[in-house]
């Protein structure tokens with residue numbers, strides 16, 4: 001029987017929480033309503049919250065970077081995802097210098113195909129802006145890639161302001177959108193050089209050489225470019241109060257800017273960098289962890305609906321890989337895991353602490369990313385016709401995050417020992433149960449999702 005009837009759950013959407021049954025036929029939701037009956041396998045979900053499958057629109061699986069490759073590929077990364085209720089990831093197909101966008105997209109299809117336990121889509125990260133790349137953009141849209149990422153920092157990836165402006169103008173023609181990693185490369189490069197010359201080589205020097213104003217300046221410049229191009233844009237992994245103020249200011253000036261933040265910028269601060277190397281290096285990511293006042297400003301952004309999505313920037317490395325920077329913090333591969341712990345953290349420290357509502361949690365994890373990245377209403381909503389991607393969430397009970405229960409291959413979680421409330425109990429991916437009670441029950445059934453234009 002391919003029909004499933006989920007009975008008695010409370011369905012969460014950005015508009016409210018309501019009791020209703022859900023009828024699934026094959027891969028799709030076919031009905032949502034009170035007292036549904038059907039010849040179907042009936043599952044009692046009384047007392048549970050039901051969310052549209054979560055979307056993590058910022059992961060880096062199987063990424064070659066810093067002379068190594070991320071600990072999680074699409075096998076372990078997407079297992080980690082479904083254990084965290086994530087039914088779709090949007091990873092970054094990344095163009096290396098000299099490559100075409102088709103090369104990059106093909107590479108990422110090869111990395112993900114047959115290995116993914118959740119559905120997946122790709123942004124295109126552009127590192128080499130050339131005339132032939134411009135001509136490739138229509139082909140990207142035809143293949144379902146409608147969002148692009150640029151970096152204002154990292155030698156291998158950095159684009160200058162002119163290239164970002166040209167890209168934005170070009171993407172406007174097709175209804176595409178650009179997300180940007182905003183950090184001022186010139187100042188940070190010099191601060192790092194000066195720190196190393198003074199013998200300051202430890203992880204604690206990582207945040208000191210990437211001060212908050214270097215993010216804010218880059219956000220300001222990126223948004224000035226967007227204004228000049230009259231194009232919509234996204235500030236990804238926003239980490240500072242100052243950067244957030246730039247977003248608000250640009251909106252006042254009429255710029256169509258969307259903002260993404262991540263749990264690490266909401267919940268952790270730079271005091272972790274004082275720990276011994278193996279612990280401190282786990283938290284080395286860019287932008288770095290900030291101050292408590294920054295955490296507070298970003299929670300405020302979520303509370304007031306001034307941020308749009310919470311993603312993870314899952315980019316994991318083992319402690320062994322991090323040791324490449326034991327005597328020079330600039331050589332520590334940047335990034336941390338997060339795809340598995342995002343929802344429980346947002347529930348425990350957002351909803352249960354009254355910083356955001358359940359409805360907002362649903363907007364930030366499901367509906368907004370689906371809309372912003374052109375997957376709505378196939379994804380991100382529980383209604384007839386949508387993919388039956390569902391998270392059955394137990395709102396009660398207490399637990400603790402520990403690495404030994406996580407599926408990432410990096411061997412640690414930045415949230416080790418953190419107390420939690422509730423948890424992801426079951427996950428359906430296009431009508432199939434893929435996760436139940438701590439176990440992955442169906443692996444590698446993820447499919448590529450072609451995306452349309454953004455609509456948020």
Ligand code: URP
Nearest residue numbers: 181285286313315334335
């Ligand atoms: O440290 C991080 N965030 N690494 C991943 C790449 C990026 O900048 O998003």
Ligand code: ZN
Nearest residue numbers: 181236237286
């Ligand atoms: Zn980035």
Ligand code: ZN
Nearest residue numbers: 058060313315
């Ligand atoms: Zn990233």
